[in-house]
Amino acid sequence: MIPDGTSIGVYSAARWFKYYNGMGDRLHVDPYLTGTVTSFSSNAPIGDSAPTGSTYATGVLQQIGNVAIYPEASENDLYPVDASRTWQPAATILEAVKMEKNKSVGLVVTSEFAHATPADFSAHHYKRNQYKAIAPQMAYQNLDVMFGGGNRHITPDIRTHLTRTGTTLIQDNKNELLNYNGNGKVWGLFQEGALPYNIDRNPEKIPSLAEMTNKALEILSKNPNGFFLMVEGSQVDWAAHANDVATIIDEYLAFDEAVGKVMAFAEKDGNTAVVIMSDHGNSGLSIGSRECAGASKLSLEELFGAVSKIKISASGLESILIETKPEAFKTVFKQYTGIDITDEELAMLHSSKNYKESDYTQVGTSENLAHNIVKIMNARSCFGFTSGSHTGEEVLMAAYHPQGDVPRGNMRSIEINQYLQKVSGLESSLEELSDRIFVKHNEVFKGMNCSINRDNPDIPVLMVKKGRNRLEIPAFSSVAKKNGKPFDIGSVVVYIDKNETFYLPVSLADML
Template sequence: MKQIRFFIALAFAALAGLTSCGGPSDVKQTKNLIIMVPDGTSTSVLACSRWYKLAKGGEAELAVDEGLCGLVRSYMSDAPISGSAGAMSAYMTGLCQQSPNISIFPKANPENDFYPVDTTRTFQPHATVMEAARTQLGKATGLVVTCYFTHATPAACTSHSYSRNDDQAIGAQTASFGHDVLFGGGTKHVTPYIKSILDDNGTEYIEDDVKAFRSYNGDGKVWALFDRNDMDYEADRDPETQPSLAEMTAKAIGILSKKKNGFVLMVEGSNVDHAAHANDPVGTIGDFLAFDEAVKVAFDFAKKDGNTTVVIMPDHGNSGITIGSENYGGYSSRGLKDAYSGVVDFKCTVSALSDKLRAIKSPDEIPSVFKEWANVDITPEEEAQVRSHFDKQVTDYMNIGGSLNHVVSRILSSRTYFGFVSGNHTIEDVFLSIYSPSGKRLEGVHTNEELGRYLCQVIGLKSGLVAESDRQFSPAEKVFDGCEMSVDSSDPVNPVLTVKNGDKTMVLPAYKAYVTLNDERVDLEISTVYMKKNKSFYVASRLGEMMK
């Protein structure tokens, strides 16, 4: 009953959105769309970042401020707190999703579902706004992130999997999609299979070479990756080895803006989330401000271009970070210097300080490391804690408990007035900031599903994403009804489907954007998807006709 009442409330909220300023009838279509996601950014990060800039002697303004126009209710189909995979999947598909899914139709979870889930489609890949922008409108596409490129947020743009951790399937689909531009981290995920896909579709691959990235001036497809895993936090970044998010965004826009049919670009400030999980104020604020610089780049381009919409929204909150902890008594009569005491002296993130401690030759150097990099005089008790955690690594960035990083985080936070609810995602609405050349923006409070539908309207898709899902990702047994099918799983990560009917034989390798029909290559718009969860292939519906 509770769920039904919630569903009715959602329906009314959606109707209200349809009739308010900036609703669908008012949406000005633009040739280009830039979607920007500061991952795991609680709304309080805005104020913390503005005041931080002022405390460091800068201007207390953010680029996102100019576009702030509402809030987004981010939740999953069966949980009020979102994970990154489900939250971004909802933005990209316009359908509320579950953890840990990447842009698929969810399964039913009757105990917790907020509304009825269509179980006839469970596990079917759900087409995304970025995929449809290219297949229906011929737009160029790009991804710019600071995490590894198979991470949840970029994954949800053009990949489909039951699990966000299915890096090889996600990486292969991302490569097969043939993005015009992909910049970020994650060289370790470029397997020989993925490299062969990039070679096949003519993508130039730049690896850990910032000079080659900066001098690139081609107009073909290009990837540039800068770290085995995630790129460095902004506070720790060496500009001689890694570009900033703003620089990568500018480079991507420079390439994409030459494409005649326009483009859809997704830019993620990925590591805000990682720093919030670690309860790291400098990491969180530093990476949000780096994201804000990228927003300025996008806004400046959109204003000059006159045919670009920029939509900015975090996927969920994280950690409840804010200033005003228990030890900040008398808060309303204390000044800015007080509020930011301690934190303005931190020269690096919790992660970097932990690595510096691991690198010292003798434990006697512990106090001097804290003094040099954080201006902190540690107590003997704290030093003992550090000593006993030297070999404790972070095994999961979402939960650093028990690691040296956790000890460092606690020591640094105790010298500030920052407080955190936890190292987990939090239940909260996230901010919405939009630039539209028409001056009309989506305003007010909207759900993540509504944002997904708004993105489709901004670029003027010809048909909906459910129809697009059936066009690109129908179950193989339905498409090839009456044919003989077999699966070669000798490479279990990348199985191959073979379909036979009379003298016709079609071979469909998983995650590749082509098939062979009697040994003749047939290119596809989107790759074939193998869904491990239900051991099923999902294929382009037009292939069925070719086998008759």
């Protein structure tokens, strides 16, 4: 479980927030905290979601932007990088347990499904936002569960493949998803892109992370061989980028609810290990700030009263204010935040760059409305931020294992992957698997007639001929054709344009 971009200060703020609001003084994660994780890129100490999540998934350090792929070597490498493997896809724990242990596999997120962290476990590319390469790989992984956002990535080809593999695709229908009681694979997607922040979520239409997680556990645990599930609280990170404290806390608590569901399942199941850690810090959130003199004398009410009255994210309030007449700003702002804004603050909101009521006001500054809303909210609190970006301190680690075999102390991100490999009971390493299923096509089909068909520039197709036999192997797919007849490859094929190479199973040579 990964609460994306969650610094240690978020846990502290969420705990006091709960206490102030009469929700107890413990987080679901608290009894399971065992240490910290230092996570980083192959050539930079401050991590980013794509490389750090990829390291949890593969055990391979990677560069910013990389999704489960061996990185380029760089003069800034923190540990030696094997340049002979650059661009080779790195097999993930999800792929290994599916292929080698016949376990079910699932991903539950609140971002769009092809976003960095879920992609880290189920796709391979050097560029995280290359969705045309990533989304099809995730579909062709034949995931048993994929819940989150991202309807915009469902192409006709993906839809056809899901149907062909007996996968139920449920779109924008919460009840249908939560009432699903079949035995097949299920994709449940909401919204075109990401889900709304939990604080802005309409609970009638959009499931919570905890609801989706519970459903995923119910579906995946039907497999007697067991399962692998990755749950991401995707948007703690986004709220931290925005320095939006109320939303950071609410997003974390929504994640913590899902932790509660998972731990209840694991404790009862007695056969499930859990690890929980963020992928990197974000924004340096502190309780107490330079602007707040005498912070150590402030009461719980003074520290957590104002933030508890905020019932919307800054971006949610922005979208409402953009549609609001200037004379109604003060009332609307108070309604959602409990804040009486000053005339000066009102003028600042009206002058926001993206506030378009040009009949009434001039668009004067380079600041957008959401940023100015955050400024107003934070001026009434004593939370501090050092940054609007990722930060390099270690993140908290929590774990559960039925026999108590949990990781402890300060771990490096690679060791989290090693732990996952160990508890999954894998007999061979992920590196060995990579060398079986991600081999360069000119090695696999050495001496045979290979050409690349680029009729569809997004999905090049490798054409291989030997004697009378012909293979057609499309990129980012797990279905190829032999003499025109489709067959399942058993893993996804990755095409890297940088070296014009398809990475595919060495066993495909036996087809010819």
